[in-house]
Amino acid sequence: MRLEFIVNDKKRVLEVAADKRLIDILREDLGLMGTKEGCGEGECGACTILLDGKAVHSCLLVAAQMPGRQVTTIEGLEKNGRLDPLQSAFVEEVAIQCGYCTPGMILSAKALLLENPAPTETEIRRALAGNICRCSGYTQIIRAVERAAREGGADI
Amino acid sequence: MEFNMKNLKIVGVSHPIHDAEAKVRGNAIYTGDMQFAGMQYAAMLLSPKPHALIKSIDASEALALDGVETVLHCFNTTERTFSRFQKLSRQPGIMNQERVFNRELRQIGDRVACVVAETPEIARQAVRLIKVEYEELSFTTDVHEVLKGALAGMHPEGVSFEFEREMGDKSLVAQDCVETVTHSIMDRVSHAAMEPHACVAYYNKSMDELTIWSPNQGVFGVRTMIADLFEMQYHKVRVIKTTMGGSFGAKQDWILEPVAACATLATGKPVKVVYSREQVMLNTSCRAPYIADVKSKFTRDGLLQSLDIDVILDAGAYLGNTMAYIKYQSTLVPRTYQYPYARYRGQAVCTNGTTSGGLRGWSSGELCLFVEHNLNIVARRLDIDPLELRLKNVHMPWNKEMANNISLEEIRAKECLELGREKFAWDEKKQSDADFNLKNKRYQRGVGVSCGGHLNGYFPINFDFTGVEIRFTESGSAIVNVAVHDHGCGTVQAFKMIAAETLGLPVDMVWVAEGDSAYNPFDTGCYASRSIYVIGRAVKDCCHKLQEQLLQDMACVLSMPVEDLEIVDAQVRAKNDPSTCFSYTDAVHKILFTLQKEVSAKHQYKNTTNCGVMGTHFAHVEVDTWTGMTKILDYLAVHDIGKAINPEICRAQVQGAVVMGSGIALTETMHTNPKTGKSVSSLKDYHVMNAWEAPQVQVLFIEDGLTEGPYGAKSIGEASLVPVTAAIVGAVNEALQSDFCECPLNPDKIVALMQERMKKECV
Ligand code: FES
Ligand code: FES
Numbered sequence: 001m002r003l004e005f006i007v008n009d010k011k012r013v014l015e016v017a018a019d020k021r022l023i024d025i026l027r028e029d030l031g032l033m034g035t036k037e038g039c040g041e042g043e044c045g046a047c048t049i050l051l052d053g054k055a056v057h058s059c060l061l062v063a064a065q066m067p068g069r070q071v072t073t074i075e076g077l078e079k080n081g082r083l084d085p086l087q088s089a090f091v092e093e094v095a096i097q098c099g100y101c102t103p104g105m106i107l108s109a110k111a112l113l114l115e116n117p118a119p120t121e122t123e124i125r126r127a128l129a130g131n132i133c134r135c136s137g138y139t140q141i142i143r144a145v146e147r148a149a150r151e152g153g154a155d156i
Numbered sequence: 157m158e159f160n161m162k163n164l165k166i167v168g169v170s171h172p173i174h175d176a177e178a179k180v181r182g183n184a185i186y187t188g189d190m191q192f193a194g195m196q197y198a199a200m201l202l203s204p205k206p207h208a209l210i211k212s213i214d215a216s217e218a219l220a221l222d223g224v225e226t227v228l229h230c231f232n233t234t235e236r237t238f239s240r241f242q243k244l245s246r247q248p249g250i251m252n253q254e255r256v257f258n259r260e261l262r263q264i265g266d267r268v269a270c271v272v273a274e275t276p277e278i279a280r281q282a283v284r285l286i287k288v289e290y291e292e293l294s295f296t297t298d299v300h301e302v303l304k305g306a307l308a309g310m311h312p313e314g315v316s317f318e319f320e321r322e323m324g325d326k327s328l329v330a331q332d333c334v335e336t337v338t339h340s341i342m343d344r345v346s347h348a349a350m351e352p353h354a355c356v357a358y359y360n361k362s363m364d365e366l367t368i369w370s371p372n373q374g375v376f377g378v379r380t381m382i383a384d385l386f387e388m389q390y391h392k393v394r395v396i397k398t399t400m401g402g403s404f405g406a407k408q409d410w411i412l413e414p415v416a417a418c419a420t421l422a423t424g425k426p427v428k429v430v431y432s433r434e435q436v437m438l439n440t441s442c443r444a445p446y447i448a449d450v451k452s453k454f455t456r457d458g459l460l461q462s463l464d465i466d467v468i469l470d471a472g473a474y475l476g477n478t479m480a481y482i483k484y485q486s487t488l489v490p491r492t493y494q495y496p497y498a499r500y501r502g503q504a505v506c507t508n509g510t511t512s513g514g515l516r517g518w519s520s521g522e523l524c525l526f527v528e529h530n531l532n533i534v535a536r537r538l539d540i541d542p543l544e545l546r547l548k549n550v551h552m553p554w555n556k557e558m559a560n561n562i563s564l565e566e567i568r569a570k571e572c573l574e575l576g577r578e579k580f581a582w583d584e585k586k587q588s589d590a591d592f593n594l595k596n597k598r599y600q601r602g603v604g605v606s607c608g609g610h611l612n613g614y615f616p617i618n619f620d621f622t623g624v625e626i627r628f629t630e631s632g633s634a635i636v637n638v639a640v641h642d643h644g645c646g647t648v649q650a651f652k653m654i655a656a657e658t659l660g661l662p663v664d665m666v667w668v669a670e671g672d673s674a675y676n677p678f679d680t681g682c683y684a685s686r687s688i689y690v691i692g693r694a695v696k697d698c699c700h701k702l703q704e705q706l707l708q709d710m711a712c713v714l715s716m717p718v719e720d721l722e723i724v725d726a727q728v729r730a731k732n733d734p735s736t737c738f739s740y741t742d743a744v745h746k747i748l749f750t751l752q753k754e755v756s757a758k759h760q761y762k763n764t765t766n767c768g769v770m771g772t773h774f775a776h777v778e779v780d781t782w783t784g785m786t787k788i789l790d791y792l793a794v795h796d797i798g799k800a801i802n803p804e805i806c807r808a809q810v811q812g813a814v815v816m817g818s819g820i821a822l823t824e825t826m827h828t829n830p831k832t833g834k835s836v837s838s839l840k841d842y843h844v845m846n847a848w849e850a851p852q853v854q855v856l857f858i859e860d861g862l863t864e865g866p867y868g869a870k871s872i873g874e875a876s877l878v879p880v881t882a883a884i885v886g887a888v889n890e891a892l893q894s895d896f897c898e899c900p901l902n903p904d905k906i907v908a909l910m911q912e913r914m915k916k917e918c919v
Contacts, residue, residue: 094176099179
């Protein structure tokens with residue numbers, strides 16, 4: 001099928017199979033390798049992207065669901081060479097170890113902050129419940145989200 | 157030693173890990189992200205049978221598919237066997253039991269065939285077209301059946317391995333002891349590193365050179381095993397360690413590397429293999445299920461006299477590392493408590509279950525659970541507070557352990573316990589739990605404490621040396637060449653910090669290379685908590701050598717006695733003449749142009765110590781006796797870390813270990829169905845704790861900086877997992893006044909226990 005959609009603010013037109021998974025389209029057709037696959041079944045959250053501003057698992061979506069939609073991947077967060085406040089907060093709060101969960105974690109947090117710019121710890125924990133981090137105990141990640149909410153201002 | 161703790165500018169200050177910026181941008185390159193021109197993709201067919209012989213394979217339809225390069229299986233690939241656990245050339249005590257593609261399939265998930273094709277989709281599609289005729293063989297997942305003779309012919313060298321040893325002096329055991337026997341069971345556990353296993357390999361036929369990229373823990377081990385398997389010279393195989401999305405021991409066995417090597421050797425094209433989660437769970441490794449019996453003898457006033465430990469470990473289809481695993485476990489037996497005598501007997505038994513491998517702590521967490529559970533029951537019988545019982549028995553500094561008679565040096569077990577008692581409010585919590593439990597029927601609370609002694613490196617079990625090379629660049633920065641394998645927990649950053657601190661440079665003036673068998677000095681791999689303690693120490697010593705070399709060369713350039721020169725703040729200075737002063741870059745240029753020399757140093761370091769490492773953990777839980785759900789209300793981990801090089805990363809690792817160990821205690825199981833031989837192979841059924849369920853974990857470090865490690869550091873990554881499961885299980889048993897130890901203590905088991913109790917009460 002012919003797929004026309006917006007990825008990281010750019011219009012993309014592709015010829016793909018209707019049942020090709022979004023994660024494969026992003027990684028294989030568009031070379032956006034920041035989106036990671038950890039399970040392929042909606043359980044780990046490593047593949048999380050923003051679809052029209054909401055956090056979703058790109059391993060569970062297929063091309064046929066995508067025409068006209070807006071996708072943001074981790075590569076699309078940096079604006080004019082400046083990291084998103086969430087990205088800087090993750091670095092500064094030492095919220096990154098192996099980093100495999102990081103893109104998905106940041107995008108789930110992004111969706112939360114877009115909707116709720118001043119979340120409580122409980123709200124953050126709930127919003128990140130679909131993203132597994134095997135390296136940390138989530139403490140630094142939660143702190144990073146709190147910091148981004150606090151310091152991010154209009155950039156979020 | 158005073159120096160260690162003072163005047164440090166970099167060590168002890170929290171830093172993000174070296175590639176954090178790349179990781180937040182999504183442009184850190186993991187193996188699955190690598191691409192080469194002409195790359196081929198491999199897709200695997202794994203065995204659906206727990207035990208079978210392949211009678212025939214018809215790959216014609218798969219081969220006919222457009223874009224398929226080849227189909228590899230047992231009839232067209234090498235019949236030579238390998239051990240996934242080979243780390244050394246001529247390594248004693250390993251068994252070569254696996255082929256790249258086995259003809260006799262010994263577990264569900266064993267490798268049957270692999271399609272190499274132009275795209276991953278074509279490869280996967282072609283896999284479905286392969287026709288295999290199986291001759292089914294009888295199977296079992298029960299170790300007792302195997303010990304009675306089942307599976308006798310499965311491996312020519314036998315299907316089980318036994319190891320027994322005694323330690324200490326039996327005659328010193330006091331008479332009139334209280335004997336307590338406890339029984340523990342642990343189910344299969346998955347490492348569940350978020351990055352699934354992946355490997356890229358390329359064989360350049362004209363050059364006869366094979367290069368392998370994978371997230372592995374030992375490039376020389378992979379090189380050796382691959383070269384031996386395919387009968388190549390070691391210099392013809394180059395292994396490069398890639399960014400690793402977590403290991404926890406999962407990436408210390410070589411599984412995809414032989415597959416990818418086989419595929420590129422067959423095709424002469426670069427080949428990439430990426431496993432799905434299901435393939436990771438079925439065909440890589442897991443932590444073995446265990447059955448353990450512990451018999452302890454205590455004096456009536458609570459002094460430990462002897463431990464008698466019997467374990468049976470279900471190795472799964474291949475022995476892999478299990479023979480080494482149980483031997484290693486025996487050396488851990490005397491590293492926590494001081495007592496006269498121990499006997500350890502371990503049996504590793506092959507079944508048709510998923511093959512086991514090392515998981516973070518390498519048998520230490522399992523042992524800790526078995527022993528600590530016994531201690532909790534003893535405490536109850538002797539009516540001694542569990543924490544008091546531990547205080548009476550833990551090792552004191554400079555005690556010798558009885559497995560190898562080496563000193564535990566500055567082990568701080570007692571301090572850890574005392575600090576924890578205060579900060580966790582142990583006594584207060586016990587009191588308030590007693591009140592709470594009296595008033596509540598449905599919810600019951602309890603506290604648990606556990607002590608887990610661990611190791612730093614192989615010494616004295618195996619030889620433990622490493623090599624490092626460091627050179628100054630002309631701009632005055634330093635390049636450290638060492639076979640380090642960052643698992644994703646910040647070892648590279650820690651090494652950069654150690655080198656920067658020692659050389660007096662800013663951290664980003666140091667570059668640390670990762671594992672590359674073509675260029676690194678030889679090393680045995682990043683296992684056994686040796687990275688910081690052994691390799692990090694070697695880096696520090698090599699920095700000193702580099703500075704000495706710089707002084708000597710400058711003495712030559714300046715025609716001065718070397719004694720008259722010194723290095724202060726990254727400058728070479730004449731002690732008595734402040735005007736003679738060269739920055740590193742100026743000094744390096746002087747030496748280059750005058751002496752025609754590069755300033756570099758080489759160092760080989762042999763570790764000869766293994767100080768005591770202690771973690772004492774405290775858990776407070778609430779069990780819902782109706783649903784069987786356990787909630788962790790509070791958790792404190794205290795570690796005698798020596799010196800935390802990068803403190804926030806150390807804390808994050810401890811917290812991660814607590815979440816992992818809590819999962820192992822309460823929810824995680826790769827349970828194997830005895831009727832089908834199939835283990836849990838999806839994260840839908842394998843429950844890793846998420847941010848919502850994870851407890852708040854407080855972490856305290858006792859830092860004395862008094863070890864042989866760099867700046868006095870000890871191990872932490874593995875040590876932090878050791879006591880967790882035991883602390884949680886102890887707390888649950890305290891809450892329920894029960895004595896069961898069958899991990900995971902999931903709602904099913906807790907509800908069953910409650911129902912049994914109710915039945916008894918009714919009778
Ligand atoms: S890869 Fe999509 S949720 Fe795990
Ligand atoms: S940092 Fe490794 S999974 Fe989160």
